[in-house]
Amino acid sequence: MRRIVIAGGSVAAATAAGRLRAxxxxxxxxxLSAESSAPYTRVPLSKSVVxxxxxxDELELHLAEDVEFHxxxxxxxxxxxxxxxxxxxxxxxxxxxxIAAGARARRLAPRGVSGERVLRDQGDAVTLAKDAAFATTxxxxxxxxxxxxxxxxxxxxxxxxTLVDFTPPLERLLGPWLAQTMWTRASExxxxxxxxxxxxxxxxxxVAAVRVDDRYLEADIIVTAAGDVPNTEWLSSxxxxxxxxxxxxxxxxxxxVPGADCVTAAGDITAVGRGAxxxxxxxxxxxxxxxxxxxxxxxxxxxxxxxxxCPYVWxxxxxxxxxxxxxxxxxxDVESLLPExxxxxxxxxxxxxxxxxxxxxxxxxxxxxxxxxxEMDTSxxx
Amino acid sequence: MSEMSYRxxxxxxxxxxxxxxxxxxxxxxxxxxxxxxxxxxxxxxxQDVAAARTGAAACPMAAARIVPATP
Numbered sequence: 370m371r372r373i374v375i376a377g378g379s380v381a382a383a384t385a386a387g388r389l390r391a392x393x394x395x396x397x398x399x400x401l402s403a404e405s406s407a408p409y410t411r412v413p414l415s416k417s418v419v420x421x422x423x424x425x426d427e428l429e430l431h432l433a434e435d436v437e438f439h440x441x442x443x444x445x446x447x448x449x450x451x452x453x454x455x456x457x458x459x460x461x462x463x464x465x466x467x468i469a470a471g472a473r474a475r476r477l478a479p480r481g482v483s484g485e486r487v488l489r490d491q492g493d494a495v496t497l498a499k500d501a502a503f504a505t506t507x508x509x510x511x512x513x514x515x516x517x518x519x520x521x522x523x524x525x526x527x528x529x530x531t532l533v534d535f536t537p538p539l540e541r542l543l544g545p546w547l548a549q550t551m552w553t554r555a556s557e558x559x560x561x562x563x564x565x566x567x568x569x570x571x572x573x574x575x576v577a578a579v580r581v582d583d584r585y586l587e588a589d590i591i592v593t594a595a596g597d598v599p600n601t602e603w604l605s606s607x608x609x610x611x612x613x614x615x616x617x618x619x620x621x622x623x624x625x626v627p628g629a630d631c632v633t634a635a636g637d638i639t640a641v642g643r644g645a646x647x648x649x650x651x652x653x654x655x656x657x658x659x660x661x662x663x664x665x666x667x668x669x670x671x672x673x674x675x676x677x678x679c680p681y682v683w684x685x686x687x688x689x690x691x692x693x694x695x696x697x698x699x700x701x702d703v704e705s706l707l708p709e710x711x712x713x714x715x716x717x718x719x720x721x722x723x724x725x726x727x728x729x730x731x732x733x734x735x736x737x738x739x740x741x742x743x744e745m746d747t748s749x750x751x
Numbered sequence: 752m753s754e755m756s757y758r759x760x761x762x763x764x765x766x767x768x769x770x771x772x773x774x775x776x777x778x779x780x781x782x783x784x785x786x787x788x789x790x791x792x793x794x795x796x797x798q799d800v801a802a803a804r805t806g807a808a809a810c811p812m813a814a815a816r817i818v819p820a821t822p
Contacts (some may be wrong), residue, residue, distance in 0.1 A: 736774055737782065
């Protein structure tokens with residue numbers, strides 16, 4: 370293995386490069402990024418970047434030494450026979466490949482219609498920060514983690530926010546108990562929620578309102594926060610087409626793309642498993658761990674073992690720093706570890722759903738300790 | 752002595768003590784009993800520099816970086 374190419378330019382790409390060097394790989398590493406800037410963390414975009422407290426220059430993820438970084442060079446095709454990746458600019462030979470091309474924001478407006486805001490990259494966050502300076506109202510379609518974080522941020526900036534979704538905010542992701550806790554706080558902060566029964570669509574060009582069933586919600590800012598779409602189109606007509614599905618690029622538990630021993634994939638583009646069992650894990654900790662597994666699989670094909678995904682996610686909104694580990698959503702009976710009688714709506718606690726997982730809200734606990742606690746619980750429950 | 756020497760630099764205003772760095776490089780990063788981050792090596796042992804970089808790159812807040820150690 371002399372030269373490894375990484376197609377993508379975010380945390381999974383940076384982590385794969387770092388892991389290769391950490392394991393002593395001395396060959397060439399080239400990162401082919403679609404973005405115009407160095408790898409950066411997206412985590413603060415919905416929070417301190419939109420408020421202007423953090424500038425995009427502060428988000429950079431520093432690369433390992435001796436890594437070629439090609440910006441504005443999205444990969445557009447892979448030729449497995451010749452072992453080259455083509456970009457919009459040139460082509461790159463490889464002995465090993467990590468596909469980490471990520472995902473993009475899902476949009477609801479038809480192509481060509483302007484005015485729909487999304488939040489995925491640095492540019493989106495800067496645009497929203499500018500919008501927020503002149504806005505008094507916003508409608509956010511999608512009340513998941515991203516929609517709720519952005520709603521919290523815009524509310525802090527003095528914007529009246531209305532969230533729209535088919536299910537109560539965060540409920541599908543977190544389960545009813547935690548969702549109610551978060552929403553109680555959100556509504557105290559002034560957020561509003563409109564539940565859609567049948568239809569949500571964006572109206573006019575540029576977009577000026579959201580139609581929710583028979584109601585029209587007008588606002589200065591209209592944001593879609595309805596999930597992301599894996600960037601697989603460039604793979605769907607090439608050698609890897611059999612592994613491209615609407616869910617993502619299928620990989621096994623060791624981050625390998627089946628049928629191509631020199632090709633791995635990591636991060637938001639991937640779906641782990643086959644067919645109906647394939648699942649996305651579009652979270653920060655998975656991008657990191659899967660990228661390491663990808664690097665390991667290239668360097669030591671014989672010694673690979675499936676990585677154990679760390680089921681850790683977190684969010685910050687409405688003054689609540691919430692961490693979760695386990696098989697979300699959590700349903701059924703909850704046990705309070707701290708305090709002894711936590712109720713929905715309270716703002717500091719450590720909870721467990723036996724056999725499912727644990728949650729910490731405004732309770733400082735590091736990831737290693739949180740994981741030990743989560744593992745203790747799942748093993749006790751078995 | 753030609754080996755370059757490195758250390759971890761933390762932007763303490765940004766660190767939120769998630770601990771992803773510790774999971775990546777437990778010889779370099781540790782959250783103590785108060786969940787405050789401690790850097791265990793200064794300067795870094797040459798054999799741990801690469802792991803330290805991996806830990807820094809995994810920080811969701813981009814709060815850590817590896818810089819040359821000033822003699």
